[in-house]
Amino acid sequence: MQIHNLSKTPSLLDTFMSEIRDKNIQKDSMRFRRNIERIGEILGYELSKFLSFSEKNTETPLGTSNTKQYTNDIVLCSILRAGLPLHNGLLNYFDNAENAFISAYRKHIDNTNEFDIIIEYLTCPDLEGKTLLLADPMIASGQSIYATLEALKPFGTPKEIHLISVIGAQQGVDYINEKVGDNIHLWIANIDDELNNQGYIIPGLGDAGDLAFGSKLQK
Numbered sequence: 001m002q003i004h005n006l007s008k009t010p011s012l013l014d015t016f017m018s019e020i021r022d023k024n025i026q027k028d029s030m031r032f033r034r035n036i037e038r039i040g041e042i043l044g045y046e047l048s049k050f051l052s053f054s055e056k057n058t059e060t061p062l063g064t065s066n067t068k069q070y071t072n073d074i075v076l077c078s079i080l081r082a083g084l085p086l087h088n089g090l091l092n093y094f095d096n097a098e099n100a101f102i103s104a105y106r107k108h109i110d111n112t113n114e115f116d117i118i119i120e121y122l123t124c125p126d127l128e129g130k131t132l133l134l135a136d137p138m139i140a141s142g143q144s145i146y147a148t149l150e151a152l153k154p155f156g157t158p159k160e161i162h163l164i165s166v167i168g169a170q171q172g173v174d175y176i177n178e179k180v181g182d183n184i185h186l187w188i189a190n191i192d193d194e195l196n197n198q199g200y201i202i203p204g205l206g207d208a209g210d211l212a213f214g215s216k217l218q219k
C-alpha cells in the first residue's frame with residue numbers, strides 16, 4: 001500500500017486537525033462536521049493529483065485555453081455513520097461521483113475485548129474499471145475498512161483504489177498494509193501511535209460518529 005500521510009508537511013490541514021481533536025472545540029458539532037468535511041476536501045484534492053487526465057480546449061470570452069480534466073469514473077464509498085461528513089467533503093470536489101454506502105460495526109463478543117465486524121447494509125454501483133474512493137475517518141484496528149473492501153468485491157474490480165481517512169492507529173494502518181497490494185493508496189491526515197483496549201485511537205479524538213451526530217444507546 002502506498003501511504004500518503006499528509007501530516008508530514010505542515011499546512012492548513014493542521015488547523016482543522018487541531019480543532020477536531022480539541023475537546024472544547026469538539027462540543028460544537030457543526031464545526032466538527034464541517035472540519036471533517038474540509039479535511040475530506042483537502043485529501044480529495046491531494047489524491048486528485050494521481051488521477052488520469054486528458055486535455056480539453058475551453059473557450060473563454062477572450063480566447064481558447066488548453067485545460068486538463070480528469071477522466072476517471074469515480075465511485076465514492078463511505079462507511080456509515082461516521083464516514084458521512086468525510087463523504088460530503090469528497091463529494092464537494094468530485095461533482096459527478098457515483099456513491100456507495102455500507103454499514104459496518106463492531107459486535108463485541110461477550111466479556112472479551114474481541115469483536116466481529118458486522119456488515120448489514122450495502123448499496124453500490126458497478127465498480128468494474130472505475131476509481132474507488134473508500135472513506136473511513138478513523139482507522140482503528142483496520143478490520144472495518146478491510147471487511148468493506150472484501151464486501152465490495154462482488155460489485156466488480158476497480159481500476160484504482162484510494163482509501164481516505166482522517167486519523168489512523170499505526171497498528172490499523174499496518175494491518176491493512178499487510179492485507180492489500182502496492183497498487184492501493186491510503187490518503188490520511190495523521191497516524192497516531194496507540195490503540196487502547198476499547199479500540200479507541202490514542203490520542204485520537206474520541207468517537208467520530210458521536211461527535212458528528214450525537215451519542216447512541218449501546219444495545
Ligand code: URA
Nearest residue numbers: 138140200201207208
Ligand atoms: N472510531 C472512532 O470514532 N474513534 C476511534 O478512536 C476509533 C474508531
